[in-house]
Every structure is written in C-alpha cells, then in structure tokens.
C-alpha cells in the first residue's frame with residue numbers, strides 16, 4: 001500500500017524544528033528518509049517531508065507542540081518493526097524518531113525496576129538487566145531493533161506472555177508528551193499508588209495516538225539460572241493444544257509454548273539451510289521453554305508424560321543448542337518475507353477453537369484468493385495464531401476480510417499483540433461496540449484535540 005509524495009513542511013516549520021533538534025537531526029534527504037518511510041514488511045510505504053530526531057524529552061515536547069500548532073500530523077517511530085502499518089507516514093506525516101532517547105538508568109536492585117529511554121532496544125534492555133542478575137521478560141525476534149517506546153505503544157506480547165504477561169504488565173511508570181507539548185511524568189514505580197487514572201495502562205497499546213512515550217519505569221524479574229528448550233513433534237494441532245494445556249497445569253516454570261507447522265518448518269529450513277530437527281518430518285511442532293532457579297529439565301520431561309505423547313522430542317539446555325531450536329520458530333517472519341510482502345493477521349482464538357481454526361484458515365483463504373499460500377504459526381499457549389498470506393496484492397484486503405471474519409465468528413480477537421495500526425482499522429467496528437468506540441474517540445480528543453498524533457492509526 002503506498003501513498004502519494006508528502007507535501008513540504010509549511011513555511012517556517014523546518015527552521016523551527018531544525019532549531020529545536022539541531023540541523024543534523026532534521027533529516028530531509030530522500031535517501032536518509034527512505035528507511036523511515038516503509039514498514040518492515042514492505043507492504044506499507046509512505047512519504048514524509050522530514051524525519052525529526054529529538055535527543056531529549058524537552059526536545060520531543062517542543063517538536064510535537066510546534067507540529068501541533070502548525071497543523072502538521074506526526075507519526076511517532078521507534079525501531080519501525082511494527083507489523084500493522086502504524087509506524088510509517090502513509091499520509092505525508094512528519095516522522096518523529098525516538099531512537100536517540102536511548103538512556104539506560106541504573107537498575108534499582110531493591111525494587112527490581114529500571115527507568116529507561118523510549119529509544120532503548122529490547123536487546124539493550126535485556127543485557128542491562130542481565131548485568132544486574134535480573135531479566136526483562138518481554139522478548140521477541142525483533143529484539144535488536146524494537147524499542148521500549150514501540151513495545152509499550154503496541155503493548156507487545158512476544159514469546160513469554162504465557163508466564164510474564166504482555167508489556168502492559170511490566171510497565172510501572174511512564175513519561176510521555178501530549179500533542180500540545182505537555183510532559184506527563186510518573187516514574188516512581190511504587191507498587192501501591194492509587195492516585196487516579198492509570199496512565200501507563202492507557203498508553204500501553206495506544207499505538208502513538210494519545211501521547212509520545214519518552215521514558216518508562218519497568219519491572220524486572222529474576223534471571224533464571226537454568227533454561228531448557230524442548231522441540232516436540234505432534235500428529236495434529238489438537239494434540240499440540242492438549243499437550244500444551246497439560247504442561248501448563250503441571251509445570252510452573254513454563255515460559256513459552258510456540259507453534260510451528262510442517263510447511264513453515266520446511267520454509268525456514270529452505271531459506272536458512274538449517275538441518276532437520278528429526279529424522280522424519282511431522283505435521284506439527286511445539287517449542288517449549290522452561291526456566292528457573294532450579295534446573296526444570298526433569299520437571300519438563302515428567303510434565304510431558306502427563307499429556308499426549310510427542311512423536312519426537314529434541315531437548316537443549318546449553319545456549320547454542322537452545323538458540324538453534326528457537327531459530328526454527330523465530331525465523332518464520334524473515335523466511336516468509338523472502339516470498340514478498342505478506343498479509344499479516346495476528347489473531348487470538350479461544351484455545352478450544354484453535355485446532356479447528358488452523359484447519360479452516362487455508363480453506364477460507366483458498367476461496368477468496370485461489371493459489372495464495374498460507375503460513376500459520378504462533379504462541380499456542382496464548383491462543384495467538386499468526387496467519388500470514390503470501391501471493392496476494394498488498395492492496396487487496398479480501399483475504400484479511402475473510403480471515404478476520406472467521407476470527408470474529410470463532411469468538412477471537414482481530415489483534416492479539418501487533419495492534420490495529422492502519423492495517424486493521426476497517427475491522428475494529430466488528431470487535432468493539434459503538435459505545436466503546438465513542439469512549440475511545442473521547443479519550444483521543446481529550447489528549448490530542450487537533451488529531452496531530454497518528455491520526456490515521458487505530459480509530
């Protein structure tokens with residue numbers, strides 16, 4: 001999906017923005033803007049008159065206020081790894097890049113918390129926490145690029161939601177800038193603090209539409225002394241779901257349960273050249289990870305006996321072999337990207353309906369887009385399936401309509417963890433009542449009356 005070229009900035013605004021951030025950080029050269037104008041998948045491509053790169057909260061506030069006063073819309077952008085077309089200037093907006101806000105505060109070992117800038121990447125945060133013997137539990141394959149601000153704005157999930165919850169559960173304070181340039185700062189991180197509305201909770205998942213997040217106070221968890229990964233093969237998705245339910249009942253230390261299907265495994269192997277995990281191919285795999293202070297390997301093996309028996313199991317305890325098993329799952333997104341821009345439908349269905357949903361999706365897709373290829377994988381413990389469809393024109397959303405229709409009919413959610421962005425805006429009315437959407441719009445008006453922040457995202 002691409003948009004016409006962006007209009008130039010209104011008279012004088014370029015000078016104002018350049019004076020705020022310094023000329024070096026007002027990026028107008030086409031080749032330097034280019035990477036900020038297209039999303040990670042290549043499906044959503046826009047154009048911006050300028051990428052503005054503030055280096056402090058005060059600069060963010062001044063930039064946003066200047067754009068608001070000039071009637072110029074702004075797209076906040078972190079690592080630009082978002083998958084719903086919410087981080088790129090599809091309507092000629094100014095791009096506000098938050099990547100320079102990359103300060104890592106000292107880890108508060110008494111509270112197990114840390115305050116960091118919105119531009120810190122997940123990987124940098126994870127390394128910082130690890131150096132203090134702690135861990136930041138939100139983890140996803142884009143960890144080297146995705147930022148704290150972006151993960152809060154999307155309420156990112158990732159592979160550890162099963163045990164630690166999504167980003168919202170880790171955010172104990174935020175600093176953010178409203179469209180008129182006011183700074184809201186509540187970073188004390190007090191566990192008990194009933195002094196009004198929960199602004200961190202509101203900003204989690206707000207997709208850059210309510211305020212620009214500039215820093216966050218985050219809860220950390222104990223770093224595990226032992227981690228074990230087991231890749232298990234099953235005969236069907238129904239067995240995989242039932243084995244996962246059994247593991248959840250029997251294993252406190254379960255961090256992740258990740259679904260891979262046979263064709264996705266074959267694609268990842270073809271693209272990466274990785275060897276097969278087992279002598280025989282199987283239709284369904286689940287990658288389990290467990291971790292704790294004590295070695296959970298025996299507990300995992302015992303828990304596996306309590307459910308449907310896997311057809312094959314590969315176990316890894318050392319970091320290199322664990323990473324090799326994880327690669328079969330994590331490399332799905334990049335392997336699919338080699339086939340051209342996919343339609344990505346990140347959905348949840350009730351666990352009881354998941355096996356049927358996985359069977360049904362290819363049939364539904366074949367009906368509306370004969371010959372298109374369907375790739376399904378995801379976070380089976382959360383009922384979160386990533387439906388990717390390749391071989392369909394980026395602008396043809398009949399596949400999206402058909403799959404999301406099936407999701408709603410199954411009692412699921414049209415966005416599990418990636419957000420609504422611009423990609424799914426059309427379908428939000430199927431999921432949220434008119435009364436809820438009215439309240440959403442009222443909240444938006446209260447914080448951003450001129451519609452400056454991501455006006456084409458979410459609502």
Ligand code: FAD
Pocket residue numbers: 040075076077078079080081082083086087098118139140141142145146147148149150151152153154155156157158159207208209211212213214333334417418421454457
């Ligand atoms: P961006 O893409 O830059 O922005 C995303 C949204 O947040 C946009 O609407 C943007 O306007 C807004 N935004 C960004 N920064 C700010 C800010 N400071 N203040 C206000 N608004 C802001 N997501 C998951 O949930 N789980 C996964 O497992 C997962 N795996 C992924 C794997 C790969 C290989 C890739 C490419 C993506 C994956 N994602 C996943 C999606 C993506 O990484 C997340 O949505 C992530 O949270 C985006 O962070 P970002 O910094 O790149 O944000």
Ligand code: 2HG
Pocket residue numbers: 141158330332333344345346378379386387388
């Ligand atoms: C994942 O779980 C991400 O790997 C990306 O959420 C999903 O590529 C996708 O559709």
Ligand code: ZN
Pocket residue numbers: 157158378379386417
């Ligand atoms: Zn995911």
